[in-house]
């Protein structure tokens with residue numbers, strides 16, 4: 001409710017300032033001198049994004065599929081000088097990085113909770129700030145992109161813009177040491193591929209996809225949103241590597257560049273980072289420290305497998321199903337020509353992803369292969385398993401024994417107990433239909 005008030009309040013001020021707006025059109029590019037402040041917001045070009053506003057509301061604006069490239073025109077917005085205390089009570093510092101402070105605040109005039117991203121003015125240029133704010137604001141319509149408000153200003157030390165608050169923080173603080181359950185990972189993957197697909201449809205590349213840049217709105221992950229558009233770039237432009245990001249997220253073609261070498265910004269770099277993020281949320285860790293096959297053996301092993309130089313599944317991927325491995329190969333291929341589009345993952349939503357899981361808890365426990373089992377994953381799922389039934393049974397026994405569960409089983413007793421149980425479950429159960437062969441190990 002508060003956030004809607006904040007949006008409406010921004011609109012009211014926008015409209016009351018429309019007449020005094022000093023927008024001009026230079027070389028077909030709109031230049032606005034109307035400051036985007038909480039007391040004097042935007043020109044007609046800017047609207048309050050409708051991401052969390054009801055579709056019936058008149059202020060809801062659908063994502064503009066055909067914006068004619070307008071999204072790439074970044075206006076020189078004047079930022080009025082003020083202090084935080086003029087309108088905001090700072091309640092908490094949510095995060096503090098190299099470049100920015102993320103502040104949870106109460107906006108006093110509307111009594112609304114908002115998050116202010118305050119970027120150190122000394123460490124960034126006003127153009128870079130305007131670009132981040134502009135892209136975040138223009139993409140806010142998407143359901144899985146963080147909403148930015150039409151509110152931006154500067155203090156003595158910071159350039160600042162306002163955005164909605166994600167109550168459960170970022171994905172990094174939600175995944176735990178063993179990763180998330182497959183169901184949650186599928187939900188997250190679907191939402192993020194939609195958000196990034198939307199950006200790519202606008203010829204924009206995010207370039208800094210990582211678990212820290214995905215915000216959580218519901219504890220069951222049914223609502224997550226992409227944030228941090230500081231590195232977002234128009235497709236095809238020549239760029240330098242993104243500084244201050246984890247090397248595990250940097251695609252191999254960028255790691256291979258020499259210092260200060262520029263390269264063409266392409267959506268396939270988001271595809272790579274999506275593959276890394278997918279692995280990260282399924283296991284709790286990135287698959288390797290850097291995609292450098294000379295220095296990082298974990299990456300070298302994956303690369304050999306991905307390039308079909310070996311059929312041996314890399315050890316750290318053995319818990320995954322053949323279908324998910326196929327998907328990983330497409331996102332994490334070294335060959336940029338072969339790398340898939342961001343939405344590829346949607347083809348794998350109906351498949352099983354993880355095969356060696358025994359627990360279904362949120363922070364699922366994984367069966368790590370014992371030293372004897374290092375050659376291949378223990379495929380418990382017979383349909384997709386690549387081993388014969390007998391091999392599977394042997395491996396299963398070995399695994400149970402490694403967990404101290406190797407007590408001999410009286411098959412007769414087991415069969416009798418199952419029959420007893422089935423007859424109490426369903427009186428109409430047809431014993432001819434089901435066989436208990438699977439239990440005869």
Ligand SMILES: Nc1ncnc2c1ncn2[C@@H]1O[C@H](COP(=O)(O)OP(=O)(O)OP(=O)(O)O)[C@@H](O)[C@H]1O
Pocket residue numbers: 094095096097098099100101102115117146163164165166167169170208212213215227228230244
């Ligand atoms: N709207 C928000 N609600 C809740 N937490 C947020 C919000 N925005 C950012 N954060 C938190 O602040 C962290 C940093 O935010 P963001 O990535 O935008 O800043 P940054 O300075 O660009 O970070 P970096 O440069 O390290 O990538 C996020 O990882 C998240 O934990």
